Amino acid sequence: MEQRLSLITLGVEDLxxxxxxxxxxxxxxxxxxxxxxxxxxxxxxxLALWTRPDLAQDARVTDxxxxxxxxxxxxxxxxxxEVDEILAQAEAAGGRILKPGxxxxxxxxSGYFADPDxxxxxxxxxxxxxxxxxxxxxxxxx
Numbered sequence: 518m519e520q521r522l523s524l525i526t527l528g529v530e531d532l533x534x535x536x537x538x539x540x541x542x543x544x545x546x547x548x549x550x551x552x553x554x555x556x557x558x559x560x561x562x563x564l565a566l567w568t569r570p571d572l573a574q575d576a577r578v579t580d581x582x583x584x585x586x587x588x589x590x591x592x593x594x595x596x597x598x599e600v601d602e603i604l605a606q607a608e609a610a611g612g613r614i615l616k617p618g619x620x621x622x623x624x625x626x627s628g629y630f631a632d633p634d635x636x637x638x639x640x641x642x643x644x645x646x647x648x649x650x651x652x653x654x655x656x657x658x659x
Contacts (some may be wrong), residue, residue, distance in 0.1 A: 528569035529634045535566045542610020560652035591639040593654050597626045603640045604628050
């Protein structure tokens, strides 16, 4: 198996509410015409929104509710100040701040928000990483 990811699917309670958060609130563009699932093309990766019951049925698992699943999603920024800007944008769009931006012992700055379904997103600036013009993040400053 190659060391890469293609798609991340978030199970959501209300697909319309989730789409409003990502599209109207965060400014993302849906990349497919279907209404039962929403796909968003990212830099080399696709994020999907699908209802929790449909996702659980597809994976043949039992949906145990929206508790912490041990997974977070991260958005790395190009600057320290952009962390607070993104956190404010997420909160204005209906997200909930889990941890405000703060200096980190590893030399960066980060905070967390939860989308309307409680999925935790880390927003982080890491001075040791680089992000190119397409949004591709590289470990180290290469």
